[in-house]
Amino acid sequence: MQISPLFFYLFAILAVVCALLVVLKTNPVTSAFNLVMVFFAFAGIYALLGAHLIAGLQILVYTGAIMVLFVFVIMLLRADSPSLDLARGVPAFRLFVGAGGAAALAALFAWVFKHARFGAVDGPGAVAPGPYTEQAIEAAGGNTQVISELMFSEYLLPFELTSVLLLAAIVGVVAIALRQAKRPGVDQPQGLSKGAGQ
Amino acid sequence: MSVQPWEVLAFSGLIFFIGLAGVMIRKNILVVLMCIELMLNAVNLSFVTFSRIHQDMGGEMAVFFIIVVAAAESAVGLGLLIAMFRTLRSVDTDQLTLLRE
Numbered sequence: 001m002q003i004s005p006l007f008f009y010l011f012a013i014l015a016v017v018c019a020l021l022v023v024l025k026t027n028p029v030t031s032a033f034n035l036v037m038v039f040f041a042f043a044g045i046y047a048l049l050g051a052h053l054i055a056g057l058q059i060l061v062y063t064g065a066i067m068v069l070f071v072f073v074i075m076l077l078r079a080d081s082p083s084l085d086l087a088r089g090v091p092a093f094r095l096f097v098g099a100g101g102a103a104a105l106a107a108l109f110a111w112v113f114k115h116a117r118f119g120a121v122d123g124p125g126a127v128a129p130g131p132y133t134e135q136a137i138e139a140a141g142g143n144t145q146v147i148s149e150l151m152f153s154e155y156l157l158p159f160e161l162t163s164v165l166l167l168a169a170i171v172g173v174v175a176i177a178l179r180q181a182k183r184p185g186v187d188q189p190q191g192l193s194k195g196a197g198q
Numbered sequence: 199m200s201v202q203p204w205e206v207l208a209f210s211g212l213i214f215f216i217g218l219a220g221v222m223i224r225k226n227i228l229v230v231l232m233c234i235e236l237m238l239n240a241v242n243l244s245f246v247t248f249s250r251i252h253q254d255m256g257g258e259m260a261v262f263f264i265i266v267v268a269a270a271e272s273a274v275g276l277g278l279l280i281a282m283f284r285t286l287r288s289v290d291t292d293q294l295t296l297l298r299e
Contacts, residue, residue, distance in 0.1 A: 002200055003200065003201050004201075005200060005201050008201045008205075008206070012209045015209075015213060016209070016212060016213065016216070019213050019216045019217070019236055020216060022216075022220065022229070022232055022233065022236065023216060023217075023219060023220035023223065023224065023229075023233065028226060028228045028229055031228075031229050031232055032232065035232050035235065035236065038213075038236065038239070039239065042239050042242075042243060045206070045243060046243070046246055049206070049246050049247065049250050050250060051246045051249070051250075051258055051261070053258070053262075054242070054246060054258055054261050054262070054265075057262065057265055058265070061265050061268075061269055062235070062239070062265070062268075065269060066235065066268070066269060066272050069272060069273065069276055070228070070231070070232065070272075070276070073228065073276045073279060073280065074228060076280065077228075077279075077280070077283050077289060095223060098219055098222050098223050099219055099223070101219075102215040102216065102218055102219035102222075103215070105211075105215050105218075106208075106211050106212045106214075106215040106216075109207075109208065109211035109212075109214075109215075110204070110207075110208035110211060110212070113203075113204040113207040113208050113211065114204045114208070116204070118203055118204070118207075118248070118251050127252055129252055129253045129254075130252055130253040130254035130255070130256075131253065132253045132254060132255050133253050143258075146255060147255060147258055147259065147262070150255055150259060151259065151262070155259050158259075158263060162263060162266045162267075165266065165267065165270055166266070166269075166270055168270075169270035169271075169273055169274050170273075172274050172277070173273055173274055173277040176274075176277045176278060176280075176281050177277065177280075177281075179281075
């Protein structure tokens, strides 16, 4: 693939270091900000791979919406005090097995990916390449235009179904919040509880 | 010299297993949710890479839908997290022992 090795390795190393810090840092706020750095690095790699719309969505949705939600919840819960949950309760042996197992699986995946014949045009496991070469995407008006045309033609039904999913998520979150408000001792506005949390 | 596709896929696998290790090791449910986001991102990256390898836009469409589902998932997950905090006064997964007693 014709992508710049310098920028790819820069973003990849940044993402791996920050992902390790997400797991290893005990303070949730530190984890959250390291996760923001991982998302930015991923957006850079998406842009390198030519997925410009996905790179923009990554920054807008993940670092813009989801991470704000996380930081908001940390603030609401006052859970930003350091929790020594790595040292506590997890025996060193089990920690070693968990981390070692994850590293072994990552190495296995890397080995399989290196020896698989992805993108082969002949021989066993060959898949006929699709029509979207770089030149075809350029000629059709760029990555965003190609994706938009697909989204409103071939993928119209799934696209509409995502609105149902988002509606269901909104209703679910509101139902959870209302059921919490019905607990004894918490005064609640009359009429809100009737039927909503049943 | 250029980046080979397997290097990008191996990188996404590495990030996925860092996230999986975080889900298994960490006890703070906020960080567990963050590690789930990490795993979803790794899968998205492999989708984009395969889309590029096979010159097919289906992978990038899948990433679009995964981002929507991830947004809904984290909203519901954080709502449940707040419900858990109100009940238990804790964000520790070790405190979730209501079914055991």
